[in-house]
Amino acid sequence: MTEPTSPATPADSPRGVASLQEAREWLARRGIEDIECVVPDQAGVARGKLMPTDKFFGGPVMSLPASLFAQTISGEMPEEDEGFQYDPTDGDIMMRPDYSTLSVVPWASDPTAQIIHDAYTRDGRPVEIAPRQLLKRIMNLYDRNGWTPVVAPEMEFYLVKPNTDPDYPLEPPVGRSGRPESGRQSYSIQAVNEFDDLFDDIYDFSEAQGLEIDTLIHEEGAAQMEINLRHGDPVQLADQVFLFKRTIREAALRHKMYATFMAKPMSREPGSAMHIHQSIVDTETGKNIFSDAEGNPTSEFFAFIAGQQKYLPAVMCMLAPYVNSYRRLARNTAAPINVHWGYDNRTVGIRVPNSGPQARRVENRVPSSDANPYLAMAASLACGYLGIEEGLTPEDPIEGSARGLPHTLPRGLLEAVALFEETDELTDIFGKAFVSTYRAIKQTEYETFMRVISSWEREYLLLSV
Incomplete structure (x- = not known):
């Protein structure tokens, strides 16, 4: 058994911070230019958006179409039936970053970070068909x-x-x-x-x-x-x-x-x-x-x-x-x-x-x-x-x-x-x-x-x- 080590501080940790302000400092210290805002879909595939760091902090909450969690692995949409009803407007769902998942993307050509997001409805409820939210349930x-x-x-x-x-x-x-x-x-x-x-x-x-x-x-x-x-x-x-x-x-x-x-x-x-x-x-x-x-x-x-x-x-x-x-x-x-x-x-x-x-x-x-x-x-x-x-x-x-x-x-x-x-x-x-x-x-x-x-x-x- 090795001796336990002290927890890393947000300043030197390669992964995760506790707040928005710590995220700003973490990204600035590393000169991060872009952020991959990702969410796992039903297949476990990373979906989301790539955006400049200043836009990540300065813009509105990121949104994605509700169809994100109803796609097949080949990108198709199931046909509607008595049990499955698809929203014909394909309205937006809100993506909220989980700052504990913040880390660099080490294979990226430019300084890039990634952060996993959770999906919520416009009125703040967890999207119950989102895989990460299902596990939390x-x-x-x-x-x-x-x-x-x-x-x-x-x-x-x-x-x-x-x-x-x-x-x-x-x-x-x-x-x-x-x-x-x-x-x-x-x-x-x-x-x-x-x-x-x-x-x-x-x-x-x-x-x-x-x-x-x-x-x-x-x-x-x-x-x-x-x-x-x-x-x-x-x-x-x-x-x-x-x-x-x-x-x-x-x-x-x-x-x-x-x-x-x-x-x-x-x-x-x-x-x-x-x-x-x-x-x-x-x-x-x-x-x-x-x-x-x-x-x-x-x-x-x-x-x-x-x-x-x-x-x-x-x-x-x-x-x-x-x-x-x-x-x-x-x-x-x-x-x-x-x-x-x-x-x-x-x-x-x-x-x-x-x-x-x-x-x-x-x-x-x-x-x-x-x-x-x-x-x-x-x-x-x-x-x-x-x-x-x-x-x-x-x-x-x-x-x-x-x-x-x-x-x-x-x-x-x-x-x-x-x-x-x-x-x-x-x-x-x-x-x-x-x-x-x-x-x-x-x-x-x-x-x-x-x-x-x-x-x-x-x-x-x-x-x-």
Whole structure:
């Protein structure tokens, strides 16, 4: 254990200030000329405006069209139906900066900063379909009980050769040895060293933004990596994942590579996950409520697991949000296909890692790396919360492999969306507006996907049927 350090002051902190005036001073000290005012949309894509610093401070509150949170990943708008009604005026919603997220944009050519914004209506109410606000909504449920959730995400991603023609499959990039990877390289230091220059840039970019990487490892797939973040507040960690994705992509482009967070980018390689470690502490005492005074697991711990077992299948469209996401969830792979749980068991969807009483936690291994981190954390924490509120009891833990057991997770996007919309408890906790909007977006994305003819269809149907 290292000795704790004193908190950085706004003057020397690379990330975050407490007020508008501190933001002025922070930006002036660094000679910042432009500010990226960003907000995560339903896909976790950064939307917003770039503006000169003086305009950021001198102009009115930033506004964006309400349609921002109803777009599909391809930029389309869902058709209206009985559940989803689109505002025909596409009026403005107000964006309010969260000064705690202020940081530099280290890859920008001119001195540039970025700041994440929250969305509000004109009369000051949070926009309930905005992903960052949805996560805060779930946090408020915990807060009412005197609890504070703690999470630690793990992000897997692939490095690939630049791919400008989507009809061609992705390939691993060439490292410093001059050869692409072949075979399995799990936890290989040598395989990580193939991309030392790239990871140096990722660490430098992260340090400049005040983002903390806990560990970096090579995963099972060819040029598949995993970055683990330190545990902390869910909103702050979702912000970090949101920014890390941008950071890793930008660093990869500098080295003539792509970094992709697709759940299943290559057919013969493992999928990429975003595992979420979760615990709950008593806000007043800081004690982990999953352990009692003697260090034994509590009823809340088991109820949290039971809530995950009951409701994770119903939030799958938030944890696995695209058609491609379900290609990852295949039998006899590292990805789970069910919501069984077990102690230190990586074959189940819900794993309890080995830990001491204060670090007792539940790892959700279901989400894929393409998930919006705000929505994935909101969904996962909501499932656990419902388990505690309903006093649920989990099944017995699995000993041995769960990979041969039946699927209990949805097999495709439409099935997942239908289950999501039909679960009243989730509508109550997320709100009708979010459920209907998100459902409409996912159904539209599926219809867009169905317009595309795959290589499999041309291979096996063209001359055979």
